Amino acid sequence: MRLDYLSIFPGYFDVLGISLLGKAAVNGLVDVYAHDLRDWTHDRHRTVDDTPCGGGAGMVMKPDPWGEAFDEIIGTEPDPSVHVVFPSPSGEPFTQSVAHDLSSVERIVFCCGRYEGIDHRVIDYARSMWTVHEVSLGDYVLNGGEVAALAITEAVVRLVPGFMGNPQSLAEESFSAGQDGLLEYPLFTRPVSWRGLDVPEVLMSGHHGRIAKWRRDESIRLTRERRPDLTDSDVSARH
Numbered sequence: 603m604r605l606d607y608l609s610i611f612p613g614y615f616d617v618l619g620i621s622l623l624g625k626a627a628v629n630g631l632v633d634v635y636a637h638d639l640r641d642w643t644h645d646r647h648r649t650v651d652d653t654p655c656g657g658g659a660g661m662v663m664k665p666d667p668w669g670e671a672f673d674e675i676i677g678t679e680p681d682p683s684v685h686v687v688f689p690s691p692s693g694e695p696f697t698q699s700v701a702h703d704l705s706s707v708e709r710i711v712f713c714c715g716r717y718e719g720i721d722h723r724v725i726d727y728a729r730s731m732w733t734v735h736e737v738s739l740g741d742y743v744l745n746g747g748e749v750a751a752l753a754i755t756e757a758v759v760r761l762v763p764g765f766m767g768n769p770q771s772l773a774e775e776s777f778s779a780g781q782d783g784l785l786e787y788p789l790f791t792r793p794v795s796w797r798g799l800d801v802p803e804v805l806m807s808g809h810h811g812r813i814a815k816w817r818r819d820e821s822i823r824l825t826r827e828r829r830p831d832l833t834d835s836d837v838s839a840r841h
């Protein structure tokens with residue numbers, strides 16, 4: 603998998619050389635390239651923004667640098683196998699399902715906007731050429747797309763076959779398909795007693811059936827308490 607990042611702050615992506623992602627890069631599972639959008643400007647100030655047409659506060663990112671960067675980084679021929687991700691406050695929700703879909707593609711280009719956003723024609727042009735995902739991380743406001751791109755990267759790359767040492771751990775996580783859309787149950791490890799707090803006895807019983815029931819009950823309890831939106835009537839009935 604090749605990952606490209608286009609940003610006026612390419613240094614954000616130096617962190618991708620660390621930890622698991624670093625290992626994936628070493629193992630050749632993932633190739634990471636960060637690009638400075640200003641390399642495709644031609645004025646002395648390396649200008650990437652301008653005032654919004656129609657007025658309004660803030661600045662908008664000019665389309666020209668993006669187009670020239672696309673030509674050099676991706677190419678000038680349409681190719682639907684290339685997935686271009688625009689993090690955006692007005693994007694579709696980024697979910698585990700989207701992460702799963704992206705984990706099987708060969709190439710992802712992250713376009714990280716700043717200011718008030720990117721000239722919309724850049725997104726329209728990208729849609730005419732590649733497979734585009736305009737995605738929001740959630741209902742909160744960031745200052746740009748870089749942090750969102752890092753989060754999306756981690757969610758996607760950890761699902762790439764061969765990346766995680768123990769793929770079984772993926773299957774048991776919150777939001778993974780096998781969990782019926784329930785939140786993960788509470789986790790414990792040794793010591794059994796810690797600062798007056800004990801591991802639930804059932805988990806030390808060695809009785810796998812009771813342990814499985816306790817974990818399911820806890821997942822249901824937590825999901826009903828914290829994420830009623832995840833429990834539809836059918837799921838509630840089953841639980």
Ligand SMILES: COc1ccc(Cn2ccc3ccc(-c4cc(N)[nH]n4)cc32)cc1
Binds near residue numbers: 739741743
């Ligand atoms: C409300 O309108 C706004 C318009 C732009 C911005 C700053 N900004 C510029 C590019 C960019 C890319 C992604 C995001 C983002 C994504 C999520 N989930 N929150 N924020 C923010 C971004 C803030 C707010």
